[in-house]
Amino acid sequence: MNHLDVRDLHVAYRTAAGEVPAVRGVSFGIAPGSKLGVAGESGCGKSTVALALLRLLPATARVSGQVLLDGEDVLGMRWGRLRAVRWAGASIVFQGAMHSLNAVHRVGDQIAEPVLVHGQATPAQARRRVGELLEQVGLPAWRARSYPHELSGGQRQRAMIAMALACRPRLVIADEPTTALDVMIQAQILRLIDDLVTGSGISMLMISHDLSVLADTCDRLAVMYAGRVVEEGPARAVFAGARHPYGAALSAAFPRVGDPASRRAPRGLPGDPPDPADLPAGCAFRPRCPQAQDRCAEVAPVLWPAGPDRTAACVRVLSAEDARARGVPPPGESGEGGAAPAAAQAAAPAERTGGADDPGGDRAPEPEETR
Numbered sequence: 001m002n003h004l005d006v007r008d009l010h011v012a013y014r015t016a017a018g019e020v021p022a023v024r025g026v027s028f029g030i031a032p033g034s035k036l037g038v039a040g041e042s043g044c045g046k047s048t049v050a051l052a053l054l055r056l057l058p059a060t061a062r063v064s065g066q067v068l069l070d071g072e073d074v075l076g077m078r079w080g081r082l083r084a085v086r087w088a089g090a091s092i093v094f095q096g097a098m099h100s101l102n103a104v105h106r107v108g109d110q111i112a113e114p115v116l117v118h119g120q121a122t123p124a125q126a127r128r129r130v131g132e133l134l135e136q137v138g139l140p141a142w143r144a145r146s147y148p149h150e151l152s153g154g155q156r157q158r159a160m161i162a163m164a165l166a167c168r169p170r171l172v173i174a175d176e177p178t179t180a181l182d183v184m185i186q187a188q189i190l191r192l193i194d195d196l197v198t199g200s201g202i203s204m205l206m207i208s209h210d211l212s213v214l215a216d217t218c219d220r221l222a223v224m225y226a227g228r229v230v231e232e233g234p235a236r237a238v239f240a241g242a243r244h245p246y247g248a249a250l251s252a253a254f255p256r257v258g259d260p261a262s263r264r265a266p267r268g269l270p271g272d273p274p275d276p277a278d279l280p281a282g283c284a285f286r287p288r289c290p291q292a293q294d295r296c297a298e299v300a301p302v303l304w305p306a307g308p309d310r311t312a313a314c315v316r317v318l319s320a321e322d323a324r325a326r327g328v329p330p331p332g333e334s335g336e337g338g339a340a341p342a343a344a345q346a347a348a349p350a351e352r353t354g355g356a357d358d359p360g361g362d363r364a365p366e367p368e369e370t371r
């Protein structure tokens with residue numbers, strides 16, 4: 001059984017201007033001890049998914065679907081049970097630790113708090129546990145007596161990670177855990193997370209706009225666009241050869257983690273994501289897609305098989321026969337032309353072995369290549 005199963009999650013925010021459908025039918029699973037990365041540009045709904053998992057959304061959010069943590073539905077839980085699940089069942093590391101840590105309390109007291117609230121230790125045991133946790137995240141135990149402003153950005157993020165691990169959760173959610181940090185510190189924090197989680201049995205959901213960071217850290221990747229998962233599969237394979245044109249554009253925009261020069265100036269993605277309250281008909285990526293076909297205006301794609309253990313929500317992954325079987329117009333039957341034949345996509349080698357070091361090969365053509 002998966003540690004986490006998210007099924008058909010929908011979240012809409014009520015605003016003065018109407019409802020904003022931020023998450024539109026997201027499903028994914030995380031196996032025990034494995035790491036799923038969720039990537040996508042700002043506004044695609046990543047944080048909304050993270051917050052929904054522990055019911056931390058504002059009261060203006062309308063949520064439906066299922067969030068099963070070890071088979072138990074978080075969305076239907078009573079408050080008492082939910083309080084027990086937060087921190088101990090699943091915990092979150094947010095970006096910008098300065099805003100998550102309380103400025104007027106010592107770091108050690110803040111790390112100890114969830115342990116004490118959950119009755120996992122006496123105050124003396126909690127103090128010892130805080131010292132161990134700080135050392136685990138690479139900080140000296142005496143830092144427990146420091147206030148957040150006495151720590152650097154990287155140290156504060158380490159303290160947040162210690163806090164997230166304090167109650168020995170089964171799932172850690174990390175929402176852009178390194179975004180506010182400089183490149184060198186980012187790499188250290190990612191390595192730390194990797195070391196702490198790998199082999200510990202803890203499952204992880206890591207969110208980032210940066211596909212290359214996730215490809216380096218996670219086992220699997222889900223790419224989100226306009227409130228939906230548009231591609232899912234093994235992390236390195238998705239990064240090296242995305243099946244969805246958005247996944248391909250995103251991996252081209254964020255070069256490899258090990259290439260600091262290129263990462264200081266990532267190539268932007270052309271165009272802007274759509275307004276969630278005013279989505280185009282058919283595929284939401286169509287207006288920006290270099291490989292859009294006429295049928296993309298007619299069909300709202302869902303996640304279709306796109307190779308072994310992979311799915312993508314793009315009509316191009318369907319062979320003509322598959323398309324017909326699923327009620328999707330095959331290429332050429334909507335009067336369009338010039339696009340890559342779907343059959344060619346279906347015949348592409350399904351799995352890459354070169355990983356992130358080998359970005360060529362069967363990668364779907366990037367926007368620059370197709371213009």
Ligand SMILES: Nc1ncnc2c1ncn2[C@@H]1O[C@H](COP(=O)(O)OP(=O)(O)OP(=O)(O)O)[C@@H](O)[C@H]1O
Pocket residue numbers: 013014015020022040041042043044045046047048049058060209276
């Ligand atoms: N409280 C809110 N009220 C109304 N709309 C909201 C609220 N929070 C988020 N949204 C909208 O929901 C959509 C998804 O936002 P969300 O923050 O989940 O995206 P994201 O991918 O995490 O972006 P970022 O990387 O910038 O955090 C956006 O259009 C955003 O403007």
